[in-house]
Amino acid sequence: MSFKLTILGCHSATPRTLAHTSSQYVEMNNERFLIDCGEGTQRQLRKYKVTFSKIKYVFISHLHGDHFFGLIGLISTFSLLNRKTELHIYGPKGIKEIILLQLKLSKSWVDYPLYFNELDSKESELILDNAKIEVHTIPLKHRVYTNGFLFKEKVKSRKLNMSAVKLHPEIDICDYQNLKDGKDFKNEDGSLIDNKLLTHDPPAPISYAYCSDTAFTESIIPLVKDVDLLYHESTFLDKHEELATKTKHSTAYQAATIALKASVKKLILGHYSSRYDSLELFKEEAEQLFRPVILAQAGKEIKVSNQN
């Protein structure tokens, strides 16, 4: 099982000379996708040498500009690069109209299959379920309709314990798939050999939850329970909690509260307001409650590898 997250941008509001708005590129179990797509994301993809063409899915949390103004440019660039493979966009209702209107008025129809999956449910939904991953929405509380996303690898087959298997010459190569699927081995006399004696557990599937933008809400805790990595926005520090409440954002301390209560393995902070001089302040505040804390920064790669 493998997971690599590349932060392309992690600041709130507007792009600045050294601040890129939200976007993340993820490789998970050989699927490649983008989460949010602020203005300039395609430039960041080039900067960090991401192979554009392999991105198959784009998940847009909400329609504030710092999370999606780069999407139309990316879709157009895919077309200019002669993309032929399909692209699936997941985002709030309305996103299809915005994109198609711009393609229509610029007479720039794309030549590749472009699918929109518009979201409007207030409940968590399973929105993608293929052989490699599944993706659920995490309803968030913001000024406009917003979803976080929970990405989970599919559980792989059990691994054969070959030294154990070879002690039983009655087990034929044709039986291996059943063993990998978790079935016990049935001898000719009807007696069983427990599957666990013949196989190892598969690597634990990796899970990643992305939560931006949102006010502090404990409703997300059961949805992100025990994940390997939680990205939770921390636009403000605790001293500006009132402002966070007013603008429906979170503080670093609140993000850490969610991480703690959901027993996640690691917390990533991001979506920083530009009012602070140092990002370390966010980390110090969250670490009062939870560890480990990782600061999202453009270009940072975060890897998870579960091996058994």
Next chain:
Amino acid sequence: MSFKLTILGCHSATPRTLAHTSSQYVEMNNERFLIDCGEGTQRQLRKYKVTFSKIKYVFISHLHGDHFFGLIGLISTFSLLNRKTELHIYGPKGIKEIILLQLKLSKSWVDYPLYFNELDSKESELILDNAKIEVHTIPLKHRVYTNGFLFKEKVKSRKLNMSAVKLHPEIDICDYQNLKDGKDFKNEDGSLIDNKLLTHDPPAPISYAYCSDTAFTESIIPLVKDVDLLYHESTFLDKHEELATKTKHSTAYQAATIALKASVKKLILGHYSSRYDSLELFKEEAEQLFRPVILAQAGKEIKVSNQN
């Protein structure tokens, strides 16, 4: 009279690590405006220390992404920066719908007066006429409806020749405005003193023509006749003239042909295709026919100052 042009981006198609798509910032006779606004323009404005808030007009030539995908971000950023002064957008019909749809779906109405002036005429029009400048469209030939823009300073008042004026004690300070307006001085006995004996010509008004994107078309020559500066796109070199014709773009040689036939004072080239290794090739090609040629490059400032 004063004119300063700052190139923010001058490459075609898609933004790349070292290539920014079309946008120019202009200060002309104390008016500040933007011409075209590709993705990432607001970052370029910050990079080159342009005071955002003073931009009053934005002129969009056409709705291809490399000329306007940065507009919605700029409009939103103005709002986040608490802009209160009015902003006037000039661009092809449809631009208002694109912008307003995005503001509506993101619930991000702007707090400042935002005016749209949608263009759909195929003839040259006077679209802005104030005390300082006038702006005319230059209909271009491209794959979608496209205008270039001709910017002209207003002619200023004549300048008093004070040493000459003082030779005539009968001329009162109350008469100065009439002299500045070009009127002759009338003595009590009805005789006239020729205005030209009492005043100097005002500085010559500066004119700038922006022509991107367009196939080679001589129809623009009378519209850009004698301008101080002509920006004419040169997406291709002459060896790719066939491709230029097919995509309705121009070569550097064709841009120089327009400059020569219109007797402009200087030619600026830009909107380069990424297929060429060196921009100098564009300059060399255009200089076979016309001089001086300036290569647009991000960050380059081009000034014109007419003094009498």
